[in-house]
Every structure is written in structure tokens, then in C-alpha cells.
Amino acid sequence: MENNNYNWIEDFGINEMLHGGAQELAGAYSRLSYNNPTSTERETWLAKSVQWSTYDRMIKDMVIDTKESAEAEIDKIAAELKSVLNLESSLIGDNIEA
Numbered sequence: 001m002e003n004n005n006y007n008w009i010e011d012f013g014i015n016e017m018l019h020g021g022a023q024e025l026a027g028a029y030s031r032l033s034y035n036n037p038t039s040t041e042r043e044t045w046l047a048k049s050v051q052w053s054t055y056d057r058m059i060k061d062m063v064i065d066t067k068e069s070a071e072a073e074i075d076k077i078a079a080e081l082k083s084v085l086n087l088e089s090s091l092i093g094d095n096i097e098a
Contacts, residue, residue, distance in 0.1 A: 008070040009062045021077035022056035025049075028084045036091060 008014055029049035033042045064070045 008064040008067055009059065011070070014070045014074065015059065017074045018059050018077065019056055021074065021081055022052045022059070025077065025081055025084060026052035026056065028088055032088055032091070
């Protein structure tokens with residue numbers, strides 16, 4: 001049983017994973033918008049970059065009661081990061097081949 005008085009956001013490993021993932025996502029979305037200025041998705045990517053930058057700044061104020069919840073949050077970030085990096089890679093490939 002979890003100790004309800006412990007905030008898992010204070011666990012160094014979890015905290016660093018959240019910060020690292022949020023920073024990577026903010027950067028990836030920023031690169032997508034910068035490198036694809038004519039894309040119809042540009043504004044969405046810019047908004048996502050700001051969203052993840054804000055998330056990164058707000059981590060210190062988060063409360064995560066269980067290790068499972070913390071790991072689920074990390075998994076959510078990892079899944080989005082994988083998706084956006086795959087998109088970035090495919091767009092770079094399209095630009096190189098052109």
C-alpha cells in the first residue's frame with residue numbers, strides 16, 4: 001500500500017523523467033513549426049510547444065500520489081514523444097528526398 005503522504009513528484013528519477021520528456025516535446029514541436037512554416041499544422045505545433053514548456057515549469061507544483069500514477073504519466077509523455085519524433089523524422093525524410 002502506498003504512503004498517501006508521499007508525493008512521487010519529489011522522487012528524483014520520476015521528476016527528471018517528467019522534466020526531460022516535457023523539454024524534449026517542447027523542442028520537437030518547436031522544431032516542427034520552425035522547419036515547416038507553410039504547414040497547416042504549424043499553429044498547432046507552436047501551441048503544443050508552449051503547452052509542454054508550461055507543463056515543464058509546473059512540474060514542481062504537481063502532486064502524484066502513487067508510483068503507478070507517476071509511471072503512467074511518464075508513459076503518456078513517452079508515447080507522445082515517440083509519435084512526434086517519428087513525425088519529425090518522416091518530414092525530414094520527405095524534405096531530403098525532394
